[in-house]
Amino acid sequence: MKEIILASGSPRREELLSQAGIEFRKVISGCDEIEIAGESVSTMVERLALEKAQAVVQLHPESLVIGADTTVYIDGAVLGKPDSEQAACSMLQLIQGRTHEVWGGIALVCQANKTQEVWSHMTRVTMVEMSESEIRRYVATGEPMDKAGSYAIQGIGLQYVASIEGSYSNVVGLNIASLLPVIDTYR
Numbered sequence: 001m002k003e004i005i006l007a008s009g010s011p012r013r014e015e016l017l018s019q020a021g022i023e024f025r026k027v028i029s030g031c032d033e034i035e036i037a038g039e040s041v042s043t044m045v046e047r048l049a050l051e052k053a054q055a056v057v058q059l060h061p062e063s064l065v066i067g068a069d070t071t072v073y074i075d076g077a078v079l080g081k082p083d084s085e086q087a088a089c090s091m092l093q094l095i096q097g098r099t100h101e102v103w104g105g106i107a108l109v110c111q112a113n114k115t116q117e118v119w120s121h122m123t124r125v126t127m128v129e130m131s132e133s134e135i136r137r138y139v140a141t142g143e144p145m146d147k148a149g150s151y152a153i154q155g156i157g158l159q160y161v162a163s164i165e166g167s168y169s170n171v172v173g174l175n176i177a178s179l180l181p182v183i184d185t186y187r
Contacts, residue, residue, distance in 0.1 A: 003025070003063040004022060004023065004025075005024060005060055005063045007052040007056035007057075007066060008028065010173050012174075013174045016169055016172060017066075017176075020180060022180075027059070027065075029056050030055065031051045041073045041078060042120045044069075044103075045070065045071055045105030046119065047105070049067040049106055050067055050105075050107040050118050052067035053065045053108070054109060057110065058111070061110075064115065065107075066106065067106070067107040068104065068105065068106050069104070070102065070105075070174075071102070071149075073101040073102075074095055079094070079148060080148050081150075082144060088139045088144040091144075092130060092144065092150050095149060096127050096130040097128065097130070098126070100124070101124055101125075102123045102125055102171045104167075104171075106118070106178065106179055108183070110186065121167060121170050123170045123171050124164065124166060125165075125171060127161060128159075138160070141156055143155050143156050143157060154172050
């Protein structure tokens with residue numbers, strides 16, 4: 001059985017894989033997450049997931065490396081991780097009371113057996129309406145600061161989620177239901 005490596009520093013992805021019973025180790029890719037003008041959101045998350053996996057597989061060619069990327073998409077705009085509290089407030093103001101898409105890209109790469117699989121999923125999330133003071137209080141918790149779209153469905157942010165259509169784990173950061181069957185084919 002091949003060693004599995006998660007090419008991510010995300011504690012959420014690490015927790016999801018652990019909960020699914022997958023034995024793995026974590027190696028942070030160090031890749032910059034750069035958006036390319038004109039690129040579709042599905043292409044972007046797939047490209048970034050693949051770049052992360054490829055960066056790590058260069059150092060571990062015998063291992064099966066998982067790369068992942070997650071972003072929020074609304075009104076033709078990609079909402080990544082906020083770089084300030086003001087940016088987090090602006091993102092939450094944009095998505096509050098509305099439905100947005102959460103796109104997750106996954107890449108599985110093993111250099112030794114020339115494996116390279118890349119795919120993406122979309123989950124629709126509808127947020128409750130939030131007042132300006134609710135947004136400021138939530139941002140003050142610090143939770144939104146390293147999350148795409150400025151909220152964590154698995155944390156305090158759950159209280160602001162009215163409904164989801166699709167994979168919950170995709171919103172957290174890694175679509176486990178789609179990943180596990182693919183991993184099993186390489187064990």
